[in-house]
Amino acid sequence: MAVSPPDVRAAVAESGALGATVRQIAERLGVGAAAVDLGLQGLARAGEVVRMGRGLWILRDYDHLELRDDFTEPAAYADRFEREERTPLGRYHGPITFRSNDGLPFHRWWPYVQGYSAEFVATLLRSARIGPGSTVLDPFAGSGTSLVEARRLGARAIGYELLAPAVLAARVKTDPDLDPDEFAREAGRLLRAARRAPLAPMPFLRETRRQFSRPALIQLRQIRSVLPPEGAGSVADALRLAFASTLVPVSRLRRSPCLGYDPVARDRPLPFVRYAQVVRTMVEDLTARTRSVDRWGPPAEVHSGDSRRIDLPPNSVDLAITSPPYVNGLDYVMNYKLDLAWLGYVDSYAELSALRTAEVACDNLPREATRDFLATDEAPDPWLREILPRIRENVARKGTYRRDDMHGIVHRYFRDLAEVLRGVLAALRPGGRFVLVVGDSLLAGTYVPGDLLTARIGRRLGFRIESVDVARGRRSGQRRQFALRESIVTLSRPAGRIP
Ligand SMILES: C[S@@+](CC[C@H](N)C(=O)[O-])C[C@H]1O[C@@H](n2cnc3c(N)ncnc32)[C@H](O)[C@@H]1O
Known part of the structure; x- marks a missing residue:
């Protein structure tokens, strides 16, 4: 059905400074999207409407909000x-985004895109003279950037974080008891067992079959079936983190920064190969650390809890730092749903939703x-x-x-x-x-x-x-x-x- 340009213009005008998509305008006018699209193109040529990000159209008058x-x-x-x-x-x-942490020992162990720059944290901690005897708090610890840097300077590091895979990452990265040789040995054993293992159940996520190729899905389910449970010690936790770090790189998804399908069909490594690569990187960083670990602070305390309810003793923290x-902003629960589901932290959409409600509002x-x-x-x-x-x-x-x-x-x-x-x-x-x-x-x-x-x-x-x-x-x-x-x-x- 055709639609008159003044009607399209009126529908765009109604959406004010927010703008409207072709579909929204079509619904409002009760006509097809193609007709609206045609009308909008004409109005755009006449300079009456403009297209903004996210496919929204607004009147040119609204283009300059200011x-x-x-x-x-x-x-x-x-x-x-x-x-x-x-x-x-x-x-x-100075540097501020997490991208600059991609190649840094420890920080690179889990592909977390919302963190901030380790260099920024380190500079700040040094200028605040943080060292042995000091206590640093990060109420939104994420993957533990602040905690790693505070420990490295010999300080006590305390974090709060609600997202279980981030808690896992922060704990493993700051765990003084994780022995590289034992970890490498156990990871090798896990991969050998996985090759013979039966397939673990699929996680509850509806799109699992679309997210992975068939061979990737088989290997992930094999690893999942031999993965140790949560809290079974330092090496077990590190084995679980390596699995979390394997998920997105072997999938058809990417985080950029939101989790979504990669528009480019790329060759992805298979999970057994990727898992072994992740373990090699972690072992390399741990081995290099053994030379300086004596100077590091006590194990970080990563509370798997809500930072709206911090209950630390008064006067106990020297510096708090966070992003x-x-x-x-971002829906963290959505963005890390693969890690949450595959590692068994969450078993249903209702649980994902409950976790989202507990997080600071998005x-x-x-x-x-x-x-x-x-x-x-x-x-x-x-x-x-x-x-x-x-x-x-x-x-x-x-x-x-x-x-x-x-x-x-x-x-x-x-x-x-x-x-x-x-x-x-x-x-x-x-x-x-x-x-x-x-x-x-x-x-x-x-x-x-x-x-x-x-x-x-x-x-x-x-x-x-x-x-x-x-x-x-x-x-x-x-x-x-x-x-x-x-x-x-x-x-x-x-x-x-x-x-
Ligand atoms: C911007 S990220 C922190 C990144 C961190 N600085 C890093 O470098 O890894 C914010 C974090 O706050 C967490 N978060 C949100 N609401 C929370 C709450 N009520 N209690 C604890 N953590 C929460 C999210 O799960 C997310 O990991």
Whole structure:
């Protein structure tokens, strides 16, 4: 059925600053996608609409969000922050993303893409004079970047992490009892046993057969059937980690940074080959470490628990350092579902969903998890009481946005973060610092200065804001031309009682 350009234009206009996809417009107008596509091409040639990232179309008037009356841009928040907090935004010039850890001993043991740079952590720990006798805390420990670096300097390292494969990675990387010779021997034995082993059951994930070639699937199931259980000692844990590290490289998937099918059909190693490679790398790093291990700190304490409920003794931590999940950022549970399922940490979609609810909020959160956060006047910072209603209005105006509780997700995110800040503050010694690497976001056509909000919420809870330094630029997934950033927020615990 044909559709008139004014109707298409009106449908795009209704979606406001958020934009709409061809499918959404077609549904709204009750016509076919091809007709809408044709209409949009014509309007685009006439300069009336433009296509943004993610296949969204918007009116050209909305292309420049910063020109709109209801849009507060990053620079305006930076000015306001400078005025209200008396802290100008600074710059950090060192490395920050995890990519720079790919080739580094220990850090390279598990393909985790959300970590931050080991070099950044090491530089910071050294400048804070962390060494034997100090205690370092990472409330979102991930794969253990901070813990490895803190131990390397002789410090006590404590981490909290909810994602079981990340806990495993952090524990194995910081385990002083893991002996390279014994590990190499047991890995060889495991591979020999796997070649003769029956096939273990498939994990519950629906797409398992699509994710792997037939030979890869057979070998993975053979390894799975001889894999030791969780908690059976240092070598057993290392054998399990090597299996986790085998999964994505032998699959048809990639993490870039979200887990998805690789558009390029590549030759993938088979699991037995890949497993042996992973073990060789780990053994190489362990063997090199044996020369300096005496100077390393005590075994890291990796709590498999929720950092909103940190229960460390007061004054027990010298420095906390972390990169929290970003607001509306990645769905960690989704991204590491292969590791969760194949290692038997999770046995059903219901369990995946429960884990997602326990994590700091992301936009795949089950709907019932935002129910208590839909009223916005309780938000932990006055800026949020302006930002959240704006998100709600933008979503309501469009109607077809994926979630109508988006403002509830953002609200819950900052409430979660406030709980973590509160727990860290209570554990820090006076003068101790909490350094967070955190980004800003563009959500539902609304700019959310996540870094500045983190600093402000910290200050309201009793921290002093030391600095906010922009470390690198990023691009919005929602709108490629919109520049976002990643910052280092440094807070400190003042002397005296916490309010
Ligand atoms: C950005 S990553 C941390 C990366 C880490 N710095 C590294 O280099 O490996 C954030 C981590 O926070 C974890 N997380 C989210 N909510 C949590 C919670 N409530 N308690 C503990 N960990 C949580 C996620 O599972 C994820 O691994």
